[in-house]
Amino acid sequence: MNLYYGAVVFAHVVSAVISVGPLFLLLPLIRRLRTANAEAEEIYLAFIRVIIRLVMHAGHVLVVSGVLLIIFGPWPWHTSWVILTISVMLLSGVFLATGFSAVLKKFHESGNTKEEIIKKLRRTAWIYISLMLVMMWLMVQKPAVW
Numbered sequence: 636m637n638l639y640y641g642a643v644v645f646a647h648v649v650s651a652v653i654s655v656g657p658l659f660l661l662l663p664l665i666r667r668l669r670t671a672n673a674e675a676e677e678i679y680l681a682f683i684r685v686i687i688r689l690v691m692h693a694g695h696v697l698v699v700s701g702v703l704l705i706i707f708g709p710w711p712w713h714t715s716w717v718i719l720t721i722s723v724m725l726l727s728g729v730f731l732a733t734g735f736s737a738v739l740k741k742f743h744e745s746g747n748t749k750e751e752i753i754k755k756l757r758r759t760a761w762i763y764i765s766l767m768l769v770m771m772w773l774m775v776q777k778p779a780v781w
């Protein structure tokens with residue numbers, strides 16, 4: 636493997652770790668929101684926003700490095716596991732952009748119960764983790780679906 640290609644694969648894998656790992660921190664933070672007083676609530680929400688921003692930036696590095704791997708690597712873009720990953724990625728991109736931000740914005744709006752929003756946050760976090768794990772499986776296993 637050429638040195639530059641190896642470096643891009645490494646950057647791609649590191650960004651995959653940073654795109655998925657912090658999501659697992661969301662779950663205990665969301666759980667703690669339930670019983671938090673107003674002051675603690677602000678701190679937990681700030682942490683949740685930092686995690687989402689980190690995951691989003693790492694996701695961008697993941698896509699850029701993935702595109703570079705397709706341009707310079709041995710896999711054509713129409714390989715089945717690449718197409719499947721990109722499809723799931725588009726889904727989860729839309730999801731993270733609209734899902735988390737919309738839910739977080741609603742936190743201080745009236746008319747939404749805290750319990751309802753926490754439930755939505757938890758569901759969004761789990762769906763996102765699942766999508767990321769599906770993509771990770773596709774990338775590592777590289778199944779020839781067609």
Ligand code: HEM
Nearest residue numbers: 644648651698701702704705708710721767770771774775
């Ligand atoms: C635009 C989307 C993506 C493209 C085009 C892409 C492309 C690629 C390619 C071509 C490789 C093979 C490198 C090689 O072995 O020579 C690879 C490896 C890998 N990708 Fe992606 N990727 C994308 C998104 C993702 C996502 C979303 C994840 C994780 C959630 C991910 C995780 C990985 C991992 C862990 C490997 C190393 C697996 C291995 O080679 O054993 N990638 N990617």
